[in-house]
Amino acid sequence: MNKKKCICHLGPGEQSPGGMLSVIKSFLKNPFLKEYEQIHIATVSPTRKITTFLKESLKLLYLLITKKVSLVYIHMSEGGSCYRTMVFINLCKLFSTPVVVHSHGSEIEVWYSNINKFLKTKFNNAMNKANAIVVLTPGWVCFWKQIVRNTKKIHVIPNYVYHRDYQTRTYLSNGYLNILFLGYIGERKGTYDLIKATKILVDSGIPVKIYIGGNGEIEKCNQLIEKLHLIEYANVYGWINKEKKEKLLNICDILVLPSKYESFGIVLLEAMNHQLPVICGSNGYSKEIIEDGHTGVVAPSEDAEKLAEILKNMYDEERLKNMGDKGYKHVEQNYIEEVVSCSIKNLLELLIN
Numbered sequence: 001m002n003k004k005k006c007i008c009h010l011g012p013g014e015q016s017p018g019g020m021l022s023v024i025k026s027f028l029k030n031p032f033l034k035e036y037e038q039i040h041i042a043t044v045s046p047t048r049k050i051t052t053f054l055k056e057s058l059k060l061l062y063l064l065i066t067k068k069v070s071l072v073y074i075h076m077s078e079g080g081s082c083y084r085t086m087v088f089i090n091l092c093k094l095f096s097t098p099v100v101v102h103s104h105g106s107e108i109e110v111w112y113s114n115i116n117k118f119l120k121t122k123f124n125n126a127m128n129k130a131n132a133i134v135v136l137t138p139g140w141v142c143f144w145k146q147i148v149r150n151t152k153k154i155h156v157i158p159n160y161v162y163h164r165d166y167q168t169r170t171y172l173s174n175g176y177l178n179i180l181f182l183g184y185i186g187e188r189k190g191t192y193d194l195i196k197a198t199k200i201l202v203d204s205g206i207p208v209k210i211y212i213g214g215n216g217e218i219e220k221c222n223q224l225i226e227k228l229h230l231i232e233y234a235n236v237y238g239w240i241n242k243e244k245k246e247k248l249l250n251i252c253d254i255l256v257l258p259s260k261y262e263s264f265g266i267v268l269l270e271a272m273n274h275q276l277p278v279i280c281g282s283n284g285y286s287k288e289i290i291e292d293g294h295t296g297v298v299a300p301s302e303d304a305e306k307l308a309e310i311l312k313n314m315y316d317e318e319r320l321k322n323m324g325d326k327g328y329k330h331v332e333q334n335y336i337e338e339v340v341s342c343s344i345k346n347l348l349e350l351l352i353n
Helices: 019-028 049-065 080-094 108-114 117-129 139-145 191-203 218-227 242-251 266-273 304-313 317-334 337-352
Strands: 005-012 036-044 071-076 099-103 132-135 154-156 177-182 208-213 234-238 254-257 278-281 296-299
Touching (some): 005 019, 005 337, 019 036, 036 080, 071 080, 080 117, 108 139, 132 139, 132 337, 139 154, 177 191, 177 242, 191 208, 191 218, 191 304, 208 242, 254 266, 254 304, 266 278, 278 304, 296 304
Parallel strands (some): 005 071, 071 099, 099 132, 177 254, 208 234, 254 278, 278 296
8 A cells, every 4th residue: 555645734833823724724634635644843933933943943854854755835924934934945955845835924025025135035046946836816926926937836726614504594683783803903904993993883873793803902902992982882802712703603794804904814715604794905815705795895994984884884684695695605616625625636746746
């Protein structure tokens, strides 16, 4: 019996929860990739950064020297993650091991524009040594074309969610428009714009409640809610587990992610998969995964008044249901595990075999 070929994922571990870790976990348990042995090396820690990097780099070096790994799959964001990726690529190339760089970072364009010419050259050289660059939406291809000389190396493969059976659900069941926010709590994700928009809705007499789940600036978030006298309308949970997230997706009517900039926004897929309409910010690339006016609405980023106006128009049970149903179908056709896994599998087979 042939031994399974091994894919080694490099990226954040359990101490750094978030979107990238969720993607890594989805790869590791993907039944459509069971022909491969998949392992995960957590290369970053929120506290012991240098120690963790050096220790886990030695683990990777051992795997490369002993030929125990057939492909290294690097999950990269921006900043320090890019520097670590440069080291890992060069290390892998010493042993002629194929490398995939999966770009997750929502702020990599800003980071790249701010680094000096020397670092740009180093980064470009490293990325061109990679065998493939995976980006999340077609819009990201434009950015990577300025870095990667052979554009055939750039592959658009979105994040995915798991198939979920269609459910009969009701909207506005408690008389309120129940708004859900999931993500890092702070300015970049538009949390405060949503809170300000909620204040506008409350003052105009729209019955509304907001549910906020995520790590980040929780205290600052609560302070703004108190300042705007929204305590009875807002629930801030901090980081939530899978069960709590599922519960919130089932009781809320709409998900809002009004980010200043977003690379993808997998929570939008999760919401549509639960038949929730979604609202995303206009900046970045999350707008590429929804159909504006059909499965959700693209709202101008950093505009609380416009966001409030859009949410006011969503206080309509029939509209919520119509958009929710269309969103569910959109995800089933384009973003479930079975569909996206075909692209992943084709890429891995191309590089390994």
